[in-house]
Amino acid sequence: MSALARLILATLIVMPLGAAPAMARQEGGPQRADIEFAGGPVSLYLGLLRSTYDEANIVATSDASEVQVTPIILMGTTLHDAVGALQWASGESGRRLLVGREGGLLSVYLPGEESRRAQERTHVWTVASILESGYEADDLLSAVDTALGLTSDPATVRFHEGADLLIVNANEEQLSTIDQIVSRLDDAASFRLERQAVEDLIINYNAAKVQVEELKNERSQLISEIQALEFTVARLRDQQGQP
Numbered sequence: 001m002s003a004l005a006r007l008i009l010a011t012l013i014v015m016p017l018g019a020a021p022a023m024a025r026q027e028g029g030p031q032r033a034d035i036e037f038a039g040g041p042v043s044l045y046l047g048l049l050r051s052t053y054d055e056a057n058i059v060a061t062s063d064a065s066e067v068q069v070t071p072i073i074l075m076g077t078t079l080h081d082a083v084g085a086l087q088w089a090s091g092e093s094g095r096r097l098l099v100g101r102e103g104g105l106l107s108v109y110l111p112g113e114e115s116r117r118a119q120e121r122t123h124v125w126t127v128a129s130i131l132e133s134g135y136e137a138d139d140l141l142s143a144v145d146t147a148l149g150l151t152s153d154p155a156t157v158r159f160h161e162g163a164d165l166l167i168v169n170a171n172e173e174q175l176s177t178i179d180q181i182v183s184r185l186d187d188a189a190s191f192r193l194e195r196q197a198v199e200d201l202i203i204n205y206n207a208a209k210v211q212v213e214e215l216k217n218e219r220s221q222l223i224s225e226i227q228a229l230e231f232t233v234a235r236l237r238d239q240q241g242q243p
């Protein structure tokens with residue numbers, strides 16, 4: 001680690017080991033948190049950030065995910081700065097990491113991957129309707145992983161559970177394939193929902209028919225009881241000589 005990096009790290013180490021991340025958000029400002037990472041692969045560090053920040057949309061190339069980084073301890077830092085810390089924390093591994101931003105997505109990659117990244121873009125699908133139809137997120141991700149397994153180029157897939165978003169960073173061909181998968185599942189989901197709606201209508205119709213028959217039976221029984229009472233009243237009047 002360079003002297004500058006050691007100075008930055010020493011400046012940022014301001015909370016004891018073992019402390020839990022403290023969440024804070026100033027009104028109108030970005031979310032801030034305390035980060036304590038003992039060191040390890042980039043994938044593990046990004047997992048910590050995703051579990052700490054509410055909207056941590058971060059992807060990393062497969063090679064960058066395996067890079068080992070030194071311990072990182074930050075206090076009151078934003079997500080952008082927490083990801084940016086990877087650029088100096090990876091110095092001892094000899095593999096310098098780079099961080100880029102595309103819209104609301106942060107990307108972590110290695111030098112030399114810029115040309116491949118230039119051919120990639122990130123696409124976000126809203127898959128709430130698919131999940132509402134009964135499909136699980138694992139069903140969707142399994143279909144996407146199977147499709148990507150047929151290609152040789154790496155791709156990054158993330159699912160945001162709270163917002164029901166499928167986020168993929170890949171080349172145009174891969175994104176086109178995934179778009180077809182999402183479209184097919186969306187069609188199947190629409191069919192499922194329509195079929196369920198029809199089945200619910202049939203169930204409700206049959207239940208209503210049963211209720212109607214029960215009401216008819218009750219009506220017939222009440223008519224019989226009324227007729228019996230009228231007969232009894234008429235007989236009593238005859239016995240008493242009343243008109």
